[in-house]
Amino acid sequence: MVNCFGLVTDNKEPVPLKSIDAQLEVKDHVATLVSTLTYENKEDKPLEAVFVFPLPGDAAVCHFSAQIGETHIVAEVKEKQQAQEEYDDALSSGQQAFLLEESEQSPDIFSLKVGRLPPGESASIRLEYVTELAVQADDGLRFCLPAVLNPRYQPQGPSVQVTSVPASLVPYSLSFSAQVSSPRPISKIESSCSLEPLQYLNADQTKATVKLGGGHKFDRDIELLIYYKDAHQPSAVVEAGQASAKPGSLMGDPVVMVSLYPEFPQSVMSSRAACGEFVFLMDLSGSMGCPMNNSTPQETRISSARDTLLLLLKSLPMGCYFNIYSFGSSFEHIFPKSVEYSEKTMKEALEKVEKMESNLGGTEILRPLNHIYSQACIPKHPRQLFVFTDGEVRNTKEVTDLVKNNADSHRCFSFGIGEGASSALINGMAKEGGGQAQFITGADRMQPKVMQSLRFAMQPAVNDISVSWDLPKGVSATVLSPPITAIFQGQRSLIYAQLTGPSSEEADGSVTVKYSLAGHPSQNQLHFNLKPAEDSELTVHRLAARTVIRSMESEERTRRGHQDEEMKKKVVELSIQSGVSSCFTAFIAVNKDSGKAVQGPLVRRNVPTDSHDYMAVDHLMDPLIKLFHFTGDGDLDSGRSARSAAEPPQPHKDPLLQLVSLQNASGSWMLHEALAAVLGKTKEEVEKAKPELVGLWASILALIWLHGFKMDAKEEWELLAMKAASWIKAQNAPCVSECVEAGNKLLGCSMKKEALGL
Structure with a gap:
């Protein structure tokens, strides 16, 4: 009989994961997270433990190692199939092995396999990643450690199996601490979780540390918002290459990371044109009926969404065009195509918005996006797409690729609602669509964040963007980042570039971004010193490698032909060279030092992750919704229950x-x-x-x-x-x-x- 005390899954099986210790180091706007996962086998048979977990979608996983007793093993990056074969071979020969791999459908899901952990043995797994911190509307830098892995809506095909239990039953502990340093003073650090008081480590308040308060449950992501004084200062960091790497390669040459914050003339900003096509795409899946947060259970995500749409519709300029789509397992739209904004069309839309309910089942976002993009653009009215979702989808890469393929015809602003929203989906759509991503979590109100993005959308479009470099003789810059497609007032633009050629460390260089704003030529310039930063740990190189890898992966997916293998080969080469994970590679570690093979039949244990119970609503409602929806193109009243159709709209209490x-x-x-x-x-x-x-x-x-x-x-x-x-x-x-x-x-x-x- 299985002992039901201590660590158990929802099936009353012992759980091998004991604890997670996460230590964050933030330098200006770059974060490095080191997580140590401790496993212990309390059973009388050798174990294979499988843990599926989320990471930020734009993270570069760059280190994976294991400590078993006195033995320390550092994993290598290898081509994925080769790594999987080596893992299987190791297990079949009785050796301990560890495999870490990224999901092929979504870059923010990883699975970790701890194979052949002997009875009574412990193992500590060290996982390290680096990531850029996104700038929020209020200038806070956002770091999120996704502690929640919600079930992903899967339109079709196989999905990653996740054992889910309520937050109160997640049977392992989490400790978290952060150390922050910056050239500028740190004004405050906020979180949706309880934190211990912020401790400054020096007099000028440029270094500080903070820890997670006691009693944190696995019912929410750990979100930090870091605020610096004078956050909008442009900067450049030059990092020396790896001494052991080949000169001329990305890892062997110096790499510069440039952060620019364009400032537009007030005269241009004050003259907002009364034009544009504004398309709002609203998630009406079952989980949108859940509370925005635990402190105000009466305010649901759908009620907040209705209020937000009211503000958006009232704030649109006369003479623009607009439409509202809603989606779940199917999708609907208010008008067959975007209509001119007037008193009549605004009232018609608001009547439908007041009747919106969270009753459209799952989270199928690809079909409505395809329908929106199939509509012809309106001349002289640039399309602005606003996407709202609280769900997570398994086909993240398909969605972001679709946005990317239509980036020349629109800007995409995306909003992740509630805990556990996929950063890969929300950030990916905004990044590929030249817009801005926002996350609404904890006690955040949706309305101010959305209206801030509407102000961005109403800014004049920036055209003819070009980047030029002025460097010492013999030094050249190869830009590694995708071309900048959008620039907004006060929003950060990041550029990575590889510097080739000899240069004096005392030499200076400059980078200039030129663009056309409302027909007026403008530019922003930054001068920087080429002396490499000390104690860099190759963070900038790894972020640059991650940027190149993601671009090549995306290009490989859009090509359908003989060139696929060549592109895949390049990704694998750079991934191995830089030590940064990709969808075509995996980290593999085999313990060849264990004196004798681990005997006995191997038992598999899936480590449970917290999943809010309500997320199952999307899946449970899916077949029910199909009974009411015969088409995805009906108007917003079709498929509503008789009860909700008969109810008068509730007046706004606010x-x-x-x-x-x-x-x-x-x-x-x-x-x-x-x-x-x-x-x-x-x-x-x-x-x-x-x-x-x-x-x-x-x-x-x-x-x-x-x-x-x-x-x-x-x-x-x-x-x-x-x-x-x-x-x-x-x-x-x-x-x-x-x-x-x-x-x-x-x-x-x-x-x-x-x-x-x-």
């Missing part, structure tokens, strides 16, 4: 959203009881205070109320307030100052006309 819902497409407001109620007045009180013959009164009152009482949510209403101010100015009324004065008196405010944008 006064801000109530005010927003009353705004017209033009940006104006009409004076009626609902508006007066939001302002805390009766309609009679508002009418009585109105100056004579004024048609602007309601709109000016709304602006005063927003500026006077809702400044903490300015990011959410700023665009629609600008639209309102433009409408008021376009009326050329002589009595605006008188109106503002009367409005201040009525609402008890003291707003200046200029502060309202008037």
